[in-house]
Amino acid sequence: MWFGFPIRPEQASTIAEGIDHLYYFLTAMDLFFTAIIFLTIFYFAIRYRRRSKAETAEQIEGSLPLEVAWTVIPLVLVVVTFVWSSSLFIRNSRPPTAATEVFVIGKQWMWQLQHPEGVREINELHVPVGRPIKLTMTSEDVIHDFFVPAFRVKKDVVPGRYTSLWFQATKTGSYHLFCGQYCGVNHALMRGEVVVMEPQDYERWLSGSKKAETMPAAGARLYEQYACITCHGTGKGPAFNDLYGSQVKLQDGKTVLADEEYLRESILFPSAKIVAGYDPIMPTFKGQLTEEQILQLLAYIKSLGATERKAAQE
Amino acid sequence: MSEGRAAALGEQFEDLEQQHEASSLGMWVFLATEIMFFGGLFAGYTVYRGLYLPGFEAGSHLLNVKLGAFNTAVLLCSSLTMALAVRAAMLGRRRELVTFLILTILLGLTFVGVKMAFEWHHDYEEHLVPGIDFVSEGPNGRAIELFFVFYFFMTGVHALHMVIGIAILAVLTWQASQGRFGPERYNPVEMAGLYWHFVDVIWIFLFPLLYLIGAHH
Amino acid sequence: MSTTAVEATTGVNYLNAKYGIRSWLFTTDHKRIALLYLVSITFFFLIGGAAAVLMRLHLIEPQGALLEPATYNKMFSMHGIIMVFFFLIPSIPAVMGNFLVPMMVGARDLAFPRVNLLSWYIYILGGLFTLYAILAGGVDTGWTFYTPLSTTYANGQVMAAALGIFITGFSSILTGLNFVVTIHKMRAPGLTWFRLPLFIWAMYATSIIQILGTPVVAIAIVLVGLERLLHVGIFDPALGGDPILFQHLFWFYSHPAVYIMILPSMGVVSELITCFSKKRIFGYSFIAFSSVAIAVISFLVWGHHMFVSGQSVYAGLVFSALSFAVAIPSAIKVFNWTATLYKGSVSYQAPMLYALGFIGLFTMGGLTGLFLASLATDIHLHDTYFVIAHFHYIMVGGALMGYLGGLHFWWPKMTGRLYPDGWARFSALVIFIGFNLTFFPQFMLGYLGMPRRYAVYPPEFQVLNVMSSAGASILGVGYLIPLVYFIWSMRYGPVAGPNPWGAKGLEWETPSPPPTENFEELPIVEEEAYAYGVKEARVV
Structure with missing residues (x-):
C-alpha cells in the first residue's frame, strides 16, 4: 500500500515475493535513471537558457570517456538484471516433483477444472494451502491464458497441445483467475476464482463435493x-x-x-x-x-x- | 544524341549514370523485400516439414518430377535468352532485342502452361487441391494436405510472379519494336532482366524443396 | 489550402506552381505527396482517436459504461489497426521523410517520384478496405490477428481488414525503398555519410526495417486470409497446423515495426535539440550507429512477445538477453541528447518543448521495457495494462511527441507560415500532462493484474481506470489545439521566411515554401552537420 493505493497484488504463492523483489529493484532503477535524466534536463534548461539573441553556444562535439561510461554502466546493470531475472525464471518454471496434478480445459468463455479425485469445477478452483499444484492445460478452441495475479503465474492455454504451470499457495483466501489472452467476444467475462483453503477445510470440501469418477x-x-x-x-x-x-x-x-x-x-x-x-x-x-x-x-x-x-x- | 539523353533522364537526376545506379539499387532493394516475402513462406514450410517429414515425403512423391525438371530446364533457358536480350539492348541491336524478348516470353509461357495445364490440372483430378477438393486417405493424410497447401501456395505465388514478368516483357517488347531502347537507355530491360533472374532463382529453390524430398522410386 | 498559404510569399513555390485538384492527385512532387499523406494520416488519427475516447469513456465503470463487450472489442481492434498501420507507421516517414529527405540530401526529388505517388495511392486503397471493414461491421480480432481466433472463430470483416493491412504494407515498402536509394545515390556533392543530418540516418535505419520486415507480415496476413477462406489447416491445430507459427511470423515484423515508429522520432529530436540549443550534436557517430544497431537488433527480439506461449526456456533466455540489449543503444541516444544541452544556448519554442517531452517520456517508456524483457517479471506483466502503458509511452509519448515536434519545427518550411508559439507551447504542456495522467495509472493497473482488452473488470480497478480516463480527456484536448492553430495559421499566420529558427541544414537554405525543384542551384556541402557556431546561420 502506498498512500492508500495498493501497488501490488496480494502475495499468495511461494514465488510471489521473489517476483516482487525484482519488480521493486527494476522500479528503483527506473526511477533513478528517470530522475537523473529529468533533473539534468531541468538543470541544463535553466542554467544554459538563452539570455540574448547574440549569445553563442560553446561547441562540444562529444566525449569518448562519457560515451564509454554511459554504455558500460547500463550494460552492467542490464546484465545483472538479466542474470537475476533469468535464474528466478528458471527456478520458478520447475515444478516440484510431488505436485498434485489438476487438469484445465479452456473454452470460449469458461474454465473447466478437474481434480484427480474426480471433482469437477467450472470457473472455480479449490486448492489446499501449502501443497504444490501442477496444472496441465489445453484449449478446445482458441488460445486462452491462465493468469492468477496473486500467484504471479501466467501461461497460455493453447489448442492442440498441453502447457503447464505450477504454484504453491501460501495464504488462504479467494483470488482472481483471469483469461489473459484475448479470446473473443466475452474474453473479459472468462474469469474465475482460485479458492485457497486450509488442508482440513479442503478435505472437507473435497469429500462434500459431488464426485464423478476419478x-x-x-x-x-x-x-x-x-x-x-x-x-x-x-x-x-x-x-x-x-x-x-x-x-x-x-x-x-x-x-x-x-x-x-x-x-x-x-x-x-x-x-x-x-x-x-x-x-x-x-x-x-x-x-x-x-x-x-x-x-x-x-x-x-x-x-x-x-x-x-x-x-x-x- | 543529346536529345535522346535528355529524354531518357529523369528531372530529379543529375546524369544518366546516377539514374542508372539509382534504378539498379532500387531493383536490388525490391528483390530484397521479395526474398523476405518468400522467406516467410520458406520458414513456414521448414517448420511443417520438420514436424511431418513422412507426410511431406509422401506428398512430394505425388508430384511429377519429370515435368518439374522439364520446367526447370525451360526456366534456365529463359534466363539465358533474357541475359542475351539485355546484351542486345546495351549494344543497340533492336531486332535481336525483340527476338530474345519474345523467346523469353515464349519460354515463360511454356513454364506457366506446363504448370497449369499438366501439373495443377492433374493434381485437381487426383483430388489433391486443399480447401477445394482434397481427398487423401491413409495415415499421413493431414500432413500430405499441409504439404499441398504449401505446394500450391508457393508455386502459385511463383507463377503469379512469372505472369507479372511476362506482362512486363510484353510491354518492353512493344517498346523495343518502337526503338525506345539503345545504348543510352537500356535500363528498363536490365531491370526486367534482374527481376526475371530472381524469379528463376526462386524456382531453383522451390524445385528441390517441393519435388525432391526423400528418395524417389 | 494552396491559395491561402502563398498569398503573402513572393515567387513561385511548390504550393502555387499549379492549381486544381488534379495538380495534387497526379503530382510527383515529394513535397506535395507529403502533404497528401499529412491530410490522410490526420484523418485516420482522428478515427483512431475517436475509438480511444469511446474506450476510455466505457472503462469509467467496472461493468462498462457505454458499450457491449463485442462493440468494445471492435473498438480496440480498430484503434490498434488504424493507429499502428495507418497513422504511426506512415507518420514521420511518409510526411516528414517525404518532405525532407530529398531536401536534406540536396536533391530535387526522391529517386522514384512516380513510385512515391503510387505508394500514396496504395496507402489510400488499403485505407479504403479498412474503412469498409469498419463500416461493414467491424473486426474483433485485435490488431494482432492471433490464430486460430482470427482464422476460425472471429466474426466480422476479418478478410477486408487483413486485405487493407496487406495492401498498405506495400506503400510502406515503396517509401522505404525510395528513401534507401535516394540516401545512397542522390546526396549533394560533399555530403558524405558522416555529414548527413541524424534525421537521415534515422530514416535510413527505418527504411531498412520497412523493406525487410513488411513482406513477412504480408505473408502472415495472406496465410490468415487463406486459412479463413479455405480452412486448409495452416494455423488450425485440429488439422495439424500450429497456431504459434503465426505469432512468430507476425512479431518478426511487428516488433521491428515498433522501431519503424520510434526511430524517425529519434531523428527528429536530434534535429530539434541541436537547433534550439544552437549546438552541434553530442556524439554524432554514437547516435548514428545506435540507430543502425537498434534496427539490426530489432529483428532478433520478436520472441519476447511469446514468453508465456509455452516456448522453450532456452528460447526465452535468448530472446530475453537480446531484448535487454536494445536498451543500450537507446540509453546512448538519451544520454547524448541530454549532453547536447550542456553549455548550449537553449531556447524554448514549441518544437523544443515537444523534443524535451519526447526525451522524458521515451526514457520512461524504454526503462519500463526492461520489466518486459525480464523473463520473471514478464510472466506476471504479460498481456496486462502494464504492457499497454509501456508501449503507449513509446508510441505515443515517444513517436507521436516526435511527430508533433517535427511538425511544429518544419511547418513554417512546409507552408511558409508561422503558428502562434504561445498556443503551441501551451498544447505541448497539456499533452505532456494529459499523457502522463492517462498512462501512468495503467502501469499500476498492470502490476495489480488487470488484463488488457477487458470490456468489464473487477471493481477494485476502478479508481485507477477513472484517473486514466480523466487524463485521456485532457490529452484529447491537447491534440485538438494544434489542429485548430495549424489550420488557422495557413491563412492568418505571419510569414515565416526561409529560416525562422536560425537552423542549420540544407532545407533551411531554400525559400519557405520551397520551389518545386527545391533548390534553384543544387547545393555543395562543405561543412559538418549541425555546424552551429561555425558561422551563424542566416536568420531572416
Missing part, C-alpha cells in the same frame, strides 16, 4: 469402452505399464519421450509415430474423444506407472 477411473472406463483394450491389453499394441515418461523406440529408429504431447498425438494421429515392432493398425480417435476424455485417458495411462525422472523434467 480421472484415472474415467480413463480406464474409456479404455474399455473404446476397445483400446483389445489391442493394448493383448500385445497387439504397446502396453501402457510404466509408459509415461519413458523413452519409446520408434519404427524409424528414433526414440521419443512419452510425454503428454506424444500420448495425445498417438491417440489422435496414431500413424504419426509408430512404435518399433508393431503394425500401424490403430485407427484415429480424432473427433470421437473430447479434450476432457483425452485427459482422462492420459490420467489413466499415468496411473499405470510413470518413469518419474523424465516426467519431473517437463
Whole structure:
C-alpha cells in the first residue's frame, strides 16, 4: 500500500515475493535513471537558457570517456538484471516433483477444472494451502491464458497441445483467475476464482463435493469402452505399464519421450509415430474423444506407472 | 544524341549514370523485400516439414518430377535468352532485342502452361487441391494436405510472379519494336532482366524443396 | 489550402506552381505527396482517436459504461489497426521523410517520384478496405490477428481488414525503398555519410526495417486470409497446423515495426535539440550507429512477445538477453541528447518543448521495457495494462511527441507560415500532462493484474481506470489545439521566411515554401552537420 493505493497484488504463492523483489529493484532503477535524466534536463534548461539573441553556444562535439561510461554502466546493470531475472525464471518454471496434478480445459468463455479425485469445477478452483499444484492445460478452441495475479503465474492455454504451470499457495483466501489472452467476444467475462483453503477445510470440501469418477477411473472406463483394450491389453499394441515418461523406440529408429504431447498425438494421429515392432493398425480417435476424455485417458495411462525422472523434467 | 539523353533522364537526376545506379539499387532493394516475402513462406514450410517429414515425403512423391525438371530446364533457358536480350539492348541491336524478348516470353509461357495445364490440372483430378477438393486417405493424410497447401501456395505465388514478368516483357517488347531502347537507355530491360533472374532463382529453390524430398522410386 | 498559404510569399513555390485538384492527385512532387499523406494520416488519427475516447469513456465503470463487450472489442481492434498501420507507421516517414529527405540530401526529388505517388495511392486503397471493414461491421480480432481466433472463430470483416493491412504494407515498402536509394545515390556533392543530418540516418535505419520486415507480415496476413477462406489447416491445430507459427511470423515484423515508429522520432529530436540549443550534436557517430544497431537488433527480439506461449526456456533466455540489449543503444541516444544541452544556448519554442517531452517520456517508456524483457517479471506483466502503458509511452509519448515536434519545427518550411508559439507551447504542456495522467495509472493497473482488452473488470480497478480516463480527456484536448492553430495559421499566420529558427541544414537554405525543384542551384556541402557556431546561420 502506498498512500492508500495498493501497488501490488496480494502475495499468495511461494514465488510471489521473489517476483516482487525484482519488480521493486527494476522500479528503483527506473526511477533513478528517470530522475537523473529529468533533473539534468531541468538543470541544463535553466542554467544554459538563452539570455540574448547574440549569445553563442560553446561547441562540444562529444566525449569518448562519457560515451564509454554511459554504455558500460547500463550494460552492467542490464546484465545483472538479466542474470537475476533469468535464474528466478528458471527456478520458478520447475515444478516440484510431488505436485498434485489438476487438469484445465479452456473454452470460449469458461474454465473447466478437474481434480484427480474426480471433482469437477467450472470457473472455480479449490486448492489446499501449502501443497504444490501442477496444472496441465489445453484449449478446445482458441488460445486462452491462465493468469492468477496473486500467484504471479501466467501461461497460455493453447489448442492442440498441453502447457503447464505450477504454484504453491501460501495464504488462504479467494483470488482472481483471469483469461489473459484475448479470446473473443466475452474474453473479459472468462474469469474465475482460485479458492485457497486450509488442508482440513479442503478435505472437507473435497469429500462434500459431488464426485464423478476419478480421472484415472474415467480413463480406464474409456479404455474399455473404446476397445483400446483389445489391442493394448493383448500385445497387439504397446502396453501402457510404466509408459509415461519413458523413452519409446520408434519404427524409424528414433526414440521419443512419452510425454503428454506424444500420448495425445498417438491417440489422435496414431500413424504419426509408430512404435518399433508393431503394425500401424490403430485407427484415429480424432473427433470421437473430447479434450476432457483425452485427459482422462492420459490420467489413466499415468496411473499405470510413470518413469518419474523424465516426467519431473517437463 | 543529346536529345535522346535528355529524354531518357529523369528531372530529379543529375546524369544518366546516377539514374542508372539509382534504378539498379532500387531493383536490388525490391528483390530484397521479395526474398523476405518468400522467406516467410520458406520458414513456414521448414517448420511443417520438420514436424511431418513422412507426410511431406509422401506428398512430394505425388508430384511429377519429370515435368518439374522439364520446367526447370525451360526456366534456365529463359534466363539465358533474357541475359542475351539485355546484351542486345546495351549494344543497340533492336531486332535481336525483340527476338530474345519474345523467346523469353515464349519460354515463360511454356513454364506457366506446363504448370497449369499438366501439373495443377492433374493434381485437381487426383483430388489433391486443399480447401477445394482434397481427398487423401491413409495415415499421413493431414500432413500430405499441409504439404499441398504449401505446394500450391508457393508455386502459385511463383507463377503469379512469372505472369507479372511476362506482362512486363510484353510491354518492353512493344517498346523495343518502337526503338525506345539503345545504348543510352537500356535500363528498363536490365531491370526486367534482374527481376526475371530472381524469379528463376526462386524456382531453383522451390524445385528441390517441393519435388525432391526423400528418395524417389 | 494552396491559395491561402502563398498569398503573402513572393515567387513561385511548390504550393502555387499549379492549381486544381488534379495538380495534387497526379503530382510527383515529394513535397506535395507529403502533404497528401499529412491530410490522410490526420484523418485516420482522428478515427483512431475517436475509438480511444469511446474506450476510455466505457472503462469509467467496472461493468462498462457505454458499450457491449463485442462493440468494445471492435473498438480496440480498430484503434490498434488504424493507429499502428495507418497513422504511426506512415507518420514521420511518409510526411516528414517525404518532405525532407530529398531536401536534406540536396536533391530535387526522391529517386522514384512516380513510385512515391503510387505508394500514396496504395496507402489510400488499403485505407479504403479498412474503412469498409469498419463500416461493414467491424473486426474483433485485435490488431494482432492471433490464430486460430482470427482464422476460425472471429466474426466480422476479418478478410477486408487483413486485405487493407496487406495492401498498405506495400506503400510502406515503396517509401522505404525510395528513401534507401535516394540516401545512397542522390546526396549533394560533399555530403558524405558522416555529414548527413541524424534525421537521415534515422530514416535510413527505418527504411531498412520497412523493406525487410513488411513482406513477412504480408505473408502472415495472406496465410490468415487463406486459412479463413479455405480452412486448409495452416494455423488450425485440429488439422495439424500450429497456431504459434503465426505469432512468430507476425512479431518478426511487428516488433521491428515498433522501431519503424520510434526511430524517425529519434531523428527528429536530434534535429530539434541541436537547433534550439544552437549546438552541434553530442556524439554524432554514437547516435548514428545506435540507430543502425537498434534496427539490426530489432529483428532478433520478436520472441519476447511469446514468453508465456509455452516456448522453450532456452528460447526465452535468448530472446530475453537480446531484448535487454536494445536498451543500450537507446540509453546512448538519451544520454547524448541530454549532453547536447550542456553549455548550449537553449531556447524554448514549441518544437523544443515537444523534443524535451519526447526525451522524458521515451526514457520512461524504454526503462519500463526492461520489466518486459525480464523473463520473471514478464510472466506476471504479460498481456496486462502494464504492457499497454509501456508501449503507449513509446508510441505515443515517444513517436507521436516526435511527430508533433517535427511538425511544429518544419511547418513554417512546409507552408511558409508561422503558428502562434504561445498556443503551441501551451498544447505541448497539456499533452505532456494529459499523457502522463492517462498512462501512468495503467502501469499500476498492470502490476495489480488487470488484463488488457477487458470490456468489464473487477471493481477494485476502478479508481485507477477513472484517473486514466480523466487524463485521456485532457490529452484529447491537447491534440485538438494544434489542429485548430495549424489550420488557422495557413491563412492568418505571419510569414515565416526561409529560416525562422536560425537552423542549420540544407532545407533551411531554400525559400519557405520551397520551389518545386527545391533548390534553384543544387547545393555543395562543405561543412559538418549541425555546424552551429561555425558561422551563424542566416536568420531572416
